[in-house]
Amino acid sequence: MAHKAAKENRTKLLLDEKDIPRRWYNIQADLKTPAPAVLHPGTGKPIGPQDLAPLFPMALIQQEVSRERWIAIPDEIRDVYRLWRPSPLYRARRLERVLDTPARIYYKYEGVSPAGSHKPNTAVAQAYYNRKERVARIATETGAGQWGSALAMACNFFGLQCKVYMVKVSYQQKPYRRVMMETWGAQVVPSPSPDTQAGKKVLQQDPDSPGSLGIAISEAVEDAATRDDTKYSLGSVLNHVLMHQTVIGLEAKKQLEKADDEADMVIGCAGGGSNFAGLSFPFAADKLAGRKKNLRIIAVEPSACPSLTKGKYVYDFGDTVGLTPLVKMHTLGHSFVPPPLHAGGLRYHGMAPLVSKLYDEGVIEAVAVPQVATFQAALQFARTEGIIPAPESAHAIRVVIDEALRCKAEDKKQTILFNLSGHGHFDLGAYDAFLTGRLQDYEYPAQKIDAALRGLPKVRG
Amino acid sequence: MAHKAAKENRTKLLLDEKDIPRRWYNIQADLKTPAPAVLHPGTGKPIGPQDLAPLFPMALIQQEVSRERWIAIPDEIRDVYRLWRPSPLYRARRLERVLDTPARIYYKYEGVSPAGSHKPNTAVAQAYYNRKERVARIATETGAGQWGSALAMACNFFGLQCKVYMVKVSYQQKPYRRVMMETWGAQVVPSPSPDTQAGKKVLQQDPDSPGSLGIAISEAVEDAATRDDTKYSLGSVLNHVLMHQTVIGLEAKKQLEKADDEADMVIGCAGGGSNFAGLSFPFAADKLAGRKKNLRIIAVEPSACPSLTKGKYVYDFGDTVGLTPLVKMHTLGHSFVPPPLHAGGLRYHGMAPLVSKLYDEGVIEAVAVPQVATFQAALQFARTEGIIPAPESAHAIRVVIDEALRCKAEDKKQTILFNLSGHGHFDLGAYDAFLTGRLQDYEYPAQKIDAALRGLPKVRG
Numbered sequence: 001m002a003h004k005a006a007k008e009n010r011t012k013l014l015l016d017e018k019d020i021p022r023r024w025y026n027i028q029a030d031l032k033t034p035a036p037a038v039l040h041p042g043t044g045k046p047i048g049p050q051d052l053a054p055l056f057p058m059a060l061i062q063q064e065v066s067r068e069r070w071i072a073i074p075d076e077i078r079d080v081y082r083l084w085r086p087s088p089l090y091r092a093r094r095l096e097r098v099l100d101t102p103a104r105i106y107y108k109y110e111g112v113s114p115a116g117s118h119k120p121n122t123a124v125a126q127a128y129y130n131r132k133e134r135v136a137r138i139a140t141e142t143g144a145g146q147w148g149s150a151l152a153m154a155c156n157f158f159g160l161q162c163k164v165y166m167v168k169v170s171y172q173q174k175p176y177r178r179v180m181m182e183t184w185g186a187q188v189v190p191s192p193s194p195d196t197q198a199g200k201k202v203l204q205q206d207p208d209s210p211g212s213l214g215i216a217i218s219e220a221v222e223d224a225a226t227r228d229d230t231k232y233s234l235g236s237v238l239n240h241v242l243m244h245q246t247v248i249g250l251e252a253k254k255q256l257e258k259a260d261d262e263a264d265m266v267i268g269c270a271g272g273g274s275n276f277a278g279l280s281f282p283f284a285a286d287k288l289a290g291r292k293k294n295l296r297i298i299a300v301e302p303s304a305c306p307s308l309t310k311g312k313y314v315y316d317f318g319d320t321v322g323l324t325p326l327v328k329m330h331t332l333g334h335s336f337v338p339p340p341l342h343a344g345g346l347r348y349h350g351m352a353p354l355v356s357k358l359y360d361e362g363v364i365e366a367v368a369v370p371q372v373a374t375f376q377a378a379l380q381f382a383r384t385e386g387i388i389p390a391p392e393s394a395h396a397i398r399v400v401i402d403e404a405l406r407c408k409a410e411d412k413k414q415t416i417l418f419n420l421s422g423h424g425h426f427d428l429g430a431y432d433a434f435l436t437g438r439l440q441d442y443e444y445p446a447q448k449i450d451a452a453l454r455g456l457p458k459v460r461g
Numbered sequence: 462m463a464h465k466a467a468k469e470n471r472t473k474l475l476l477d478e479k480d481i482p483r484r485w486y487n488i489q490a491d492l493k494t495p496a497p498a499v500l501h502p503g504t505g506k507p508i509g510p511q512d513l514a515p516l517f518p519m520a521l522i523q524q525e526v527s528r529e530r531w532i533a534i535p536d537e538i539r540d541v542y543r544l545w546r547p548s549p550l551y552r553a554r555r556l557e558r559v560l561d562t563p564a565r566i567y568y569k570y571e572g573v574s575p576a577g578s579h580k581p582n583t584a585v586a587q588a589y590y591n592r593k594e595r596v597a598r599i600a601t602e603t604g605a606g607q608w609g610s611a612l613a614m615a616c617n618f619f620g621l622q623c624k625v626y627m628v629k630v631s632y633q634q635k636p637y638r639r640v641m642m643e644t645w646g647a648q649v650v651p652s653p654s655p656d657t658q659a660g661k662k663v664l665q666q667d668p669d670s671p672g673s674l675g676i677a678i679s680e681a682v683e684d685a686a687t688r689d690d691t692k693y694s695l696g697s698v699l700n701h702v703l704m705h706q707t708v709i710g711l712e713a714k715k716q717l718e719k720a721d722d723e724a725d726m727v728i729g730c731a732g733g734g735s736n737f738a739g740l741s742f743p744f745a746a747d748k749l750a751g752r753k754k755n756l757r758i759i760a761v762e763p764s765a766c767p768s769l770t771k772g773k774y775v776y777d778f779g780d781t782v783g784l785t786p787l788v789k790m791h792t793l794g795h796s797f798v799p800p801p802l803h804a805g806g807l808r809y810h811g812m813a814p815l816v817s818k819l820y821d822e823g824v825i826e827a828v829a830v831p832q833v834a835t836f837q838a839a840l841q842f843a844r845t846e847g848i849i850p851a852p853e854s855a856h857a858i859r860v861v862i863d864e865a866l867r868c869k870a871e872d873k874k875q876t877i878l879f880n881l882s883g884h885g886h887f888d889l890g891a892y893d894a895f896l897t898g899r900l901q902d903y904e905y906p907a908q909k910i911d912a913a914l915r916g917l918p919k920v921r922g
Contacts, residue, residue: 011543014475082472083847094618112573114847116886156844157555179889182896183843382644383617386544386575425577425886428640435643 011093013106013255015086020078025246027281027354028239029069030288032361035239035353036328039315044459047325054225055232057133060126063240071243073125080124080157084113085247089255090420094384096404103407104261105400107420108252108279109387115180117390117422118275119150119235122244126233127154137161137230139223141191141216144170144344145177146390146422147235152186163230165191165199165219168211170344177426191216198222198321212337213347214320221323236272237318237327237352245278252417253282263295264414265403268421269395270299270308270366271345273352275421281354283417284363297364298403299355300395302374304442305338307331307351308359308366310449315459316350326459330356333452339442341371342430343391349452369398370441375434377401378424390422391430472554474567474716476547481539486707488742488815489700490530491749493822496700496814497789500776505920508786515686516693518594521587524701532704534586541585541618545574546708550716551881555845557865564868565722566861568881569713569740570848576641578851578883579736580611580696583705587694588615598622598691600684602652602677605631605805606638607851607883608696613647624691626652626660626680629672631805638887652677659683659782673798674808675781682784697733698779698788698813706739713878714743724756726864728879730856731760731769731827732806734813736882742815744878745824758825759864760816761856763835765903766799768792768812769820769827771910776920777811787920791817794913800903802832803891804852810913830859831902836895838862839885851883852891 028035037046049061056064063071073081092105110118130138138160142148148164155162164186171178171190178188189195191211192202198218202209209215224232234241249266256263266283268276276299286292301308307330316331318324331350332338338347351359358364378394380401381387389397396418407414424431433439489496498507510522517525524532534542553566571579591599599621603609609625616623625647632639632651639649650656652672653663659679663670670676685693695702710727717724727744729737737760747753762769768791777792779785792811793799799808812820819825839855841862842848850858857879868875885892894900 010478012478014477016475017471017473114849153847175893176886176889179893179896180849183840183849183889183892185844379644383646386614386618388575388641388644425637428637428644431644432636432640435640
């Protein structure tokens with residue numbers, strides 16, 4: 001029965017709707033030591049549920065700190081998941097052939113969601129719990145627009161209003177992402193906006209400010225904190241967000257079983273950490289339990305924004321301005337502004353606390369890759385497998401190809417699984433830059449990172 | 462066992478890869494009378510295979526005139542189909558609920574192909590047969606870019622060079638579609654181009670010409686006719702193109718069987734006719750054979766370019782300039798230039814000869830719908846089902862919603878099946894125009910059509 005899929009020459013491994021997971025996997029149940037507490041930015045003491053209540057519904061706050069291994073997925077959420085889940089698991093036969101590798105390469109494709117990425121897996125859950133606690137409206141920020149469009153769609157399904165503060169430079173440069181959000185009924189404003197005190201303050205100092213994710217977060221948080229009918233929503237980093245994404249890895253495990261195969265390597269790109277965690281945590285569970293000691297789990301980040309490979313594992317703010325609670329994570333310093341990489345979803349100074357902890361404990365590895373080599377991998381993938389990957393996902397592909405070539409050099413028949421977290425339909429400007437030789441690599445911004453690390457908050461972790 | 466899917470609350474009906482059809486359905490085998498001959502534009506006499514040999518490989522010329530009911534799909538083509546086929550059949554439960562209709566609505570979703578539409582179903586087949594006959598290079602034209610990107614991808618898979626003459630105004634306004642083609646390795650030039658005599662001639666008269674599909678066809682045909690290593694490829698209208706698309710309807714029939722359901726209505730938008738034919742011809746077979754007499758098959762066209770509902774069923778040129786053979790079809794006159802509808806794929810003066818013949822014989826119906834009402838339907842669909850439809854596909858959705866509301870008024874539990882031929886990720890500019898109230902309806906261009914019909918070639922049909 002070994003490698004049945006190989007024998008049958010199957011390209012896609014599909015599951016039925018009844019196989020959509022009924023429970024999310026919460027890795028906090030399996031950590032050797034509990035995750036470090038989240039601290040109040042003023043007092044430096046651990047915060048409680050009530051401190052977060054103005055921003056999040058209680059169900060999500062409870063999920064954030066829960067140590068239950070499995071959390072049931074409500075039927076109303078699974079009903080929306082059915083629109084695109086279970087997502088297909090592909091065997092990358094054409095890529096394997098071109099690389100002439102003995103490795104077997106599989107990818108989980110999350111670009112099949114209507115928003116085009118994995119983000120709706122948590123957006124739908126967050127909209128549902130907000131609706132259940134009678135929240136009427138959600139405020140959020142978005143950079144390039146992946147998260148904003150996922151939340152716009154989810155809010156639309158549950159009858160919630162949605163306001164998106166979109167970084168002004170993206171608002172101007174990526175009008176299609178804005179229109180996508182508006183098509184699903186969201187209100188989108190360029191940030192900094194005159195709609196908040198935070199936005200007004202920035203506009204007074206610089207009317208032409210291009211905005212930043214940090215400013216947009218400040219606006220969305222202020223919006224939620226100052227309106228009774230409104231909560232705030234975040235698309236990555238937090239524990240409950242990562243947990244919602246574990247449907248990816250839970251499905252992938254079933255699909256690999258159907259193929260009578262087992263992963264030797266699990267690879268994902270990592271910005272805030274949610275797509276990486278979504279695929280890898282259900283596999284990490286086996287490693288943590290001692291069932292799969294040799295499994296390699298690899299997070300891939302841009303070499304110009306390398307929070308895992310070059311950052312410190314310390315307490316820091318989640319936002320740029322310094323308004324959020326303090327979390328212990330791998331960080332380049334909250335004041336570090338990454339260079340204008342095309343993989344907008346990987347331009348974040350920190351890394352999800354749970355991903356950071358697993359890295360610190362040696363459960364997972366991390367690799368940083370430069371931009372041009374990443375697009376070379378993206379092109380090779382598009383020309384063999386057809387799908388044009390998002391620049392974020394292409395970071396994972398770079399390492400997949402490198403590992404497959406290593407397998408060739410070492411004549412090893414290993415199985416590589418990675419997350420193709422989204423398609424690149426709204427990123428073709430970046431492909432154009434690459435194809436015309438205008439794409440560049442950024443040097444490791446050592447001085448800027450050193451300066452940002454000197455500005456870390458002084459807290460004992 | 463009736464309506465098992467309804468009981469199980471299934472949203473998607475999936476098939477396994479082994480269920481990808483092994484044969485295309487050729488409706489020419491089941492026509493009451495043979496399709497009218499194609500005529501030489503100079504002599505007015507029927508043309509033979511050798512007349513077409515400079516433009517097409519012999520296998521496709523044979524398929525064009527074949528009266529075999531089933532034509533085997535080579536394994537090499539099915540192997541590429543596996544990348545996205547079988548495509549899912551969705552039950553539009555959320556749309557049904559919002560319409561409060563007793564009708565059951567299903568849609569076949571072809572936007573899952575890497576190029577985002579049904580076009581690769583024939584592009585892959587055409588690239589394969591060209592490659593098999595040792596053609597090194599294919600030339601084609603594209604308007605908005607759906608066809609060009611499908612052929613670029615297909616040529617890339619089979620190691621063929623691909624040159625796309627892209628209507629200049631689209632080349633400038635839709636750079637992402639161009640980049641998509643280049644990502645798959647195609648050479649794309651704005652048409653009119655200095656690369657052909659036809660292009661040079663236009664540029665001499667008007668250096669700023671925005672181009673047209675007619676000019677681009679002339680350039681691609683000239684390119685193929687004047688180079689030994691090159692053939693020409695067309696994305697719709699021709700018999701073999703329609704036949705390749707029947708994989709859509711063949712799969713949909715199996716999927717409806719799995720749902721224990723049967724279509725009362727089959728609906729598709731129709732520009733050149735290929736996505737409409739692809740879904741509907743396998744169902745039309747049952748009607749032609751007397752097995753399903755009450756089945757309604759409806760082609761939907763824009764009211765500003767209504768070749769079926771307002772055109773004449775006569776011999777006309779396939780292109781605007783008048784270089785192609787003459788085919789008998791419903792036409793508005795080859796010199797008719799449709800208004801700048803956002804559904805670029807429906808801006809064609811004629812209709813596929815096979816679709817025209819079935820309409821003439823009363824096997825199928827046709828309905829014309831205006832642009833604004835079409836986008837209203839598109840928005841309702843996006844907000845209930847999630848997927849943002851291509852403007853072309855939205856024409857079908859308009860009629861689906863109208864028919865579902867009729868079912869409600871008449872309290873009839875009918876089953877409606879339609880083809881969601883592609884997604885609208887590259888058409889969000891049109892959605893923006895609609896959402897901001899800038900979208901307009903075009904009046905029926907009666908005078909322009911009358912003038913074009915007076916210019917029809919004088920041939921006895």
